[in-house]
Amino acid sequence: MSQQASETAATALPVVSTRIYPRGALDILSRDEVARLKDASAGGMHDLLRRCALAVLTSGSASDDPRAAQELYPSFDIQVLQQDRGVRIELINAPAMAFVDGAIIRGVAELLFAVVRDLAYTAIELGPQYAEDLESSAGLTDAVFGLLRNARILHPIEPNLVVCWGGHSIGREEYQYTKDVGYELGLRGHDICTGCGPGAMKGPMKGATIAHAKQRKRRTRYIGITEPGIIAAESPNPIVNHLVIMPDIEKRLEAFVRLGHGIIVFPGGVGTAEEILYLLGILLREENAQLPFPFILTGPTAAAPYFERIDQFIRLTLGEAAAARYEIIVADPEKVAKRMTAGIRKVREHRIAQKDSFYFNWGVDIPLPYQQPFVPTHEAMAALDLRHGRRPQDLAADLRRAFSGIVAGNVKEDGMRRVEEFGPFQIRGDQDIMQALDALLRAFVEQRRMKISGEYRPCYRVIA
Numbered sequence: 099m100s101q102q103a104s105e106t107a108a109t110a111l112p113v114v115s116t117r118i119y120p121r122g123a124l125d126i127l128s129r130d131e132v133a134r135l136k137d138a139s140a141g142g143m144h145d146l147l148r149r150c151a152l153a154v155l156t157s158g159s160a161s162d163d164p165r166a167a168q169e170l171y172p173s174f175d176i177q178v179l180q181q182d183r184g185v186r187i188e189l190i191n192a193p194a195m196a197f198v199d200g201a202i203i204r205g206v207a208e209l210l211f212a213v214v215r216d217l218a219y220t221a222i223e224l225g226p227q228y229a230e231d232l233e234s235s236a237g238l239t240d241a242v243f244g245l246l247r248n249a250r251i252l253h254p255i256e257p258n259l260v261v262c263w264g265g266h267s268i269g270r271e272e273y274q275y276t277k278d279v280g281y282e283l284g285l286r287g288h289d290i291c292t293g294c295g296p297g298a299m300k301g302p303m304k305g306a307t308i309a310h311a312k313q314r315k316r317r318t319r320y321i322g323i324t325e326p327g328i329i330a331a332e333s334p335n336p337i338v339n340h341l342v343i344m345p346d347i348e349k350r351l352e353a354f355v356r357l358g359h360g361i362i363v364f365p366g367g368v369g370t371a372e373e374i375l376y377l378l379g380i381l382l383r384e385e386n387a388q389l390p391f392p393f394i395l396t397g398p399t400a401a402a403p404y405f406e407r408i409d410q411f412i413r414l415t416l417g418e419a420a421a422a423r424y425e426i427i428v429a430d431p432e433k434v435a436k437r438m439t440a441g442i443r444k445v446r447e448h449r450i451a452q453k454d455s456f457y458f459n460w461g462v463d464i465p466l467p468y469q470q471p472f473v474p475t476h477e478a479m480a481a482l483d484l485r486h487g488r489r490p491q492d493l494a495a496d497l498r499r500a501f502s503g504i505v506a507g508n509v510k511e512d513g514m515r516r517v518e519e520f521g522p523f524q525i526r527g528d529q530d531i532m533q534a535l536d537a538l539l540r541a542f543v544e545q546r547r548m549k550i551s552g553e554y555r556p557c558y559r560v561i562a
Contacts, residue, residue, distance in 0.1 A: 209341045215249070246356075262298065288306070324344070368504045476516065
């Protein structure tokens, strides 16, 4: 990596201006891709590129406010330039925390190249001219496959990828537990995939690094999958060595399910509840009834009440069939890893029998309503149908959207702006469902699972 760096004092915080030349994962871009990344007009890609790049350059930040980094580094900019010998990226007034002795940290540079790569691909391959292709379930799955393939993380190796979900705002004991589980998974040769942020998204990766080192595992994968609306609030943690930015939360969720061979859920907040409901809604479909997919909810002893409340909410809204698709294990990292290893062995046998690939789960049926992007406007949130009498998978889809809207109001800039302008989202439904939902959300607030720091002001109102 060649570069030329210089210190500048344009802002109160230390910053660096430099130019870097990508290698490997981002060798070349077309003229059209470069032009779109430079487009600063309304609807152009440059502002999105700037926000995502700044999130990567402030990796390790303790804030979950998507506006914090922009306020700290208002003069930061990034330019992608095409040259005869490839691509040059210019950083203007970039956070000095991403540099050592004037040179950009190698891992940060790799994540920065991933940002440019994925946004360039999305601008072209998923642009307006392909809108018709994205109106069908098969077309959307192909789009997810294309993004993951372009990111070079689809490898025909033995099934070993464990997706770990959980909150970015968790306590020390819960964080240590995620590391312990990651360590046990790593000892058994498993790679880790998370939402790439801090907390329960970092801990399993950190634990696995030690285990992988002990087992002398050289080719390790710590995959972080995010999307533009969330990356600024949950910057990639430093352990991520494969970053993928999906265009929206629905494609991000589908990528987890298509890519992973099993899923572990640690304590979290509304984002974690959204993920649980998404997966349960899919697994409850008749088409997926015989699909082996290890799904474990786990945490330390102190987190047992958290999972009891989640379990009660699922049984009330989706029924006993939904609860039968997951297992709750408390305070036993070794048992979690052994159960996951056994579950992945069954996944391998099923994929061989069905002639499905190891690296991308084509066999799981994900219907169109689970794939179409949900924009959490006040009208859309109020229109969610949260009543008994619906098929469990359909109710799960709308419950997932409700939690998605709360996530947007908490940490996504567009959602925060809507709440500031029009007030809290209103969520309506059957009385017992609303009471259970309200109790669950209140518990998240009391346990400080909504925000890392500061006073939390609810972005929602639950109305029976």
